[in-house]
Amino acid sequence: MMLLPKQSRMTMAGITVACSLFLVACSPKETVQLNLIPLPAQFTVADGFFKADSAAVFSTEKPANVHFVVDKSLGGNPEGYQLTVNDKGIDLKAATETGLFYGEQTLRQLFTPQGFPYVSIQDEPRLKYRGLHLDVSRHFFPKEEVFKLLDVMSFYKLNNLHFHLTDAGGWRIQMDKYPKLTTETAFRTESDWRKWWDGKDRKYLPEGTPGAYGGYYTKDDIREIVAYAASKHINVIPEIEFPGHSEEVLFAYPELSCSGQLYKNGDFCIGNPKSFTFMEDVLDEVIELFPSEYIHAGGDEAGKGAWKTCSKCQALMKKNGMKSVDELQSYMIHKAEEHLISKGRKLIGWDEILEGGLAPEATVMSWRGESGGIKSARMGHDVVMTPGNYMYLDFYQADPKTQPYAIGGYTPIKKVYSYNPVPVDSLTAEESKHIIGVQANTWTEYITNEKHLEYMMFPRALAVAEIGWTPQEKREWNDFKPRMNAHISKLQQMGINTFTLSDELEVTMSVDTVKKQIEVFLDAEKYPAEIRYTTDGTVPTASSALYDGVIVVKDSAYVKAAIFRNGQLQGAPTEKKVDYHRAINKSIHYNSKLYPGYMAGGMNALIDGYRGGLTYLDGRWQGYLNDLDCVIDMEEVTDIHKVSARFMQLIGPGVYQPASVELLTSEDGTNFTSQGIIPTTISNKDADLSFQEYLFQGDWKARYVRLKADEANKGFIFVDEIVVW
Ligand code: ACM
Numbered sequence: 001m002m003l004l005p006k007q008s009r010m011t012m013a014g015i016t017v018a019c020s021l022f023l024v025a026c027s028p029k030e031t032v033q034l035n036l037i038p039l040p041a042q043f044t045v046a047d048g049f050f051k052a053d054s055a056a057v058f059s060t061e062k063p064a065n066v067h068f069v070v071d072k073s074l075g076g077n078p079e080g081y082q083l084t085v086n087d088k089g090i091d092l093k094a095a096t097e098t099g100l101f102y103g104e105q106t107l108r109q110l111f112t113p114q115g116f117p118y119v120s121i122q123d124e125p126r127l128k129y130r131g132l133h134l135d136v137s138r139h140f141f142p143k144e145e146v147f148k149l150l151d152v153m154s155f156y157k158l159n160n161l162h163f164h165l166t167d168a169g170g171w172r173i174q175m176d177k178y179p180k181l182t183t184e185t186a187f188r189t190e191s192d193w194r195k196w197w198d199g200k201d202r203k204y205l206p207e208g209t210p211g212a213y214g215g216y217y218t219k220d221d222i223r224e225i226v227a228y229a230a231s232k233h234i235n236v237i238p239e240i241e242f243p244g245h246s247e248e249v250l251f252a253y254p255e256l257s258c259s260g261q262l263y264k265n266g267d268f269c270i271g272n273p274k275s276f277t278f279m280e281d282v283l284d285e286v287i288e289l290f291p292s293e294y295i296h297a298g299g300d301e302a303g304k305g306a307w308k309t310c311s312k313c314q315a316l317m318k319k320n321g322m323k324s325v326d327e328l329q330s331y332m333i334h335k336a337e338e339h340l341i342s343k344g345r346k347l348i349g350w351d352e353i354l355e356g357g358l359a360p361e362a363t364v365m366s367w368r369g370e371s372g373g374i375k376s377a378r379m380g381h382d383v384v385m386t387p388g389n390y391m392y393l394d395f396y397q398a399d400p401k402t403q404p405y406a407i408g409g410y411t412p413i414k415k416v417y418s419y420n421p422v423p424v425d426s427l428t429a430e431e432s433k434h435i436i437g438v439q440a441n442t443w444t445e446y447i448t449n450e451k452h453l454e455y456m457m458f459p460r461a462l463a464v465a466e467i468g469w470t471p472q473e474k475r476e477w478n479d480f481k482p483r484m485n486a487h488i489s490k491l492q493q494m495g496i497n498t499f500t501l502s503d504e505l506e507v508t509m510s511v512d513t514v515k516k517q518i519e520v521f522l523d524a525e526k527y528p529a530e531i532r533y534t535t536d537g538t539v540p541t542a543s544s545a546l547y548d549g550v551i552v553v554k555d556s557a558y559v560k561a562a563i564f565r566n567g568q569l570q571g572a573p574t575e576k577k578v579d580y581h582r583a584i585n586k587s588i589h590y591n592s593k594l595y596p597g598y599m600a601g602g603m604n605a606l607i608d609g610y611r612g613g614l615t616y617l618d619g620r621w622q623g624y625l626n627d628l629d630c631v632i633d634m635e636e637v638t639d640i641h642k643v644s645a646r647f648m649q650l651i652g653p654g655v656y657q658p659a660s661v662e663l664l665t666s667e668d669g670t671n672f673t674s675q676g677i678i679p680t681t682i683s684n685k686d687a688d689l690s691f692q693e694y695l696f697q698g699d700w701k702a703r704y705v706r707l708k709a710d711e712a713n714k715g716f717i718f719v720d721e722i723v724v725w
Pocket of ligand 1: 300301350367
């Protein structure tokens with residue numbers, strides 16, 4: 001916790017009086033002082049500290065004026081607690097042991113060298129499910145790492161670990177009835193996913209092969225993990241993948257695949273009754289190890305291709321009158337659910353389990369956006385929201401240029417924090433009750449070791465913790481930011497190799513077509529941050545303009561901005577070209593096809609003044625699956641000197657530079673003259689995120705400005721703005 005200078009503590013005392021009079025949660029100033037994550041539902045702060053030895057407070061032999069009490073008669077939310085610290089001591093009450101545990105975590109976070117600050121807290125979670133998912137298949141993490149994560153999760157009141165134990169990367173849990181799962185497919189030739197999977201050099205190796213990469217948890221390891229988690233009030237949900245993502249199973253037991261051949265299929269053969277014997281046997285052993293009410297049966301990304309030509313699968317479809325292979329997937333998940341229910345458990349699965357008919361009582365994890373979750377909630381099914389664009393911690397958290405290789409995407413902590421798992425515009429209050437929680441997922445294809453895992457998870461997981469716990473109306477980025485910064489050192493004290501936040505700045509714009517100007521806003525993850533900037537493209541120095549909340553651009557600016565600490569520029573400056581250019585507010589038409597999913601700001605996205613950022617998913621980049629050919633109407637014949645357009649490349653998801661970009665102009669809209677063709681300078685093999693600006697300069701008289709970009713790679717092309725001067 002930060003020690004406040006005397007003066008600001010006096011300010012705080014003044015506010016405290018106002019707060020406690022009205023019994024409302026206090027102002028951000030006090031929140032900064034408390035540095036609690038997640039922020040409690042209700043709290044007030046008073047001036048002063050109760051001095052006590054923290055070791056004694058958290059021991060079983062507490063000082064006389066410290067009371068921790070479980071009182072069932074308190075009722076209310078079973079995870080809630082009441083905490084009072086004043087000159088008389090510490091009074092912590094809860095209706096359950098779990099509530100008491102969470103109160104204790106709050107106290108741990110409150111402790112400072114001066115003692116425990118005087119507070120009165122009434123707390124309970126917003127959502128009952130607050131989860132982190134961990135993929136131990138693509139990379140195996142020893143149980144000690146899992147214990148460490150459980151410690152940190154409990155400190156932030158996260159209560160579910162979704163343990164992704166099986167997938168093509170390797171089977172990770174000992175099974176008595178199917179020993180080959182671990183003796184044959186828990187180890188592989190290569191640790192590096194880019195070589196092993198992407199490079200199609202995929203081979204499993206028997207356990208004990210010298211140099212083999214992998215591992216698995218014995219049943220005793222699992223019992224230890226589950227018991228340790230329970231001691232931290234965390235439930236562990238095992239995930240066993242059906243019917244897809246099962247390459248490793250089908251290597252160990254090829255008779256469960258449609259082809260019967262090694263390294264050929266990823267989905268179980270649904271027409272083979274042995275697949276169901278396997279599923280039930282495995283689930284039985286899993287149930288015995290995990291007390292979790294929910295058992296995750298996967299369900300995501302089944303290829304389904306082999307089912308179309310497999311005689312057994314086709315016979316099953318015919319027998320049951322199934323019209324599509326989706327119904328085969330649904331058939332297996334229904335069977336999994338029936339089995340789990342017969343054992344007193346519940347099935348949870350990825351949102352693909354909606355396809356072909358949702359199992360009657362299934363709970364759905366919505367990962368492909370929110371639509372699966374919304375649909376499920378409307379059908380009366382419980383939902384955990386975990387949409388990729390917000391909740392995937394394997395995505396980049398800063399500019400990929402500065403980061404270890406990741407799967408793609410871009411979810412900096414501010415984006416994560418902005419997520420509200422209850423889509424209030426799409427669901428009624430009654431339907432919203434089915435949104436039981438939120439979860440962040442850490443897939444580990446490109447995460448190679450424990451340090452790297454922690455780096456991707458933290459501090460973003462702290463944003464997830466607050467989303468799940470704190471009332472939505474009390475969450476605010478500017479309030480979270482200083483607390484999150486203060487927790488970086490707490491994470492480090494817990495031995496976590498956290499990302500220490502970016503020196504990059506977030507740049508947002510507001511285009512004002514009445515005042516004919518663009519307001520530019522800068523934001524830093526780091527706090528406090530002295531931000532200085534220039535608008536002429538030069539590198540800012542310690543004497544450049546100090547950012548004071550907005551930069552107003554009336555014509556053309558090349559903003560470069562950076563954080564300064566002790567007069568030194570931190571990291572690399574953040575750059576943004578900003579133009580209130582002459583095509584803004586004009587009209588555009590397209591000779592080529594638009595792609596409905598990537599319309600960005602709509603029909604006028606290319607001439608709306610808004611530039612895109614580092615991801616083509618930020619709503620500013622317009623994407624096309626074909627050539628782009630568009631014409632801007634300047635409304636009258638105009639002197640034009642400069643036209644530019646910027647394209648992005650990120651070949652992982654199939655986004656390429658155009659082969660070339662051509663500018664044409666016309667006075668009448670019929671006869672166009674080419675003013676030049678600029679080829680790309682970026683190789684279509686270059687896997688790094690890159691941008692190219694195609695700039696045409698000249699002296700033209702034209703009413704119509706036409707831009708043609710030539711898609712040459714059977715992928716997408718993306719452009720954010722056509723700038724006309
Ligand atoms: C997933 O990301 N395949 C659930």
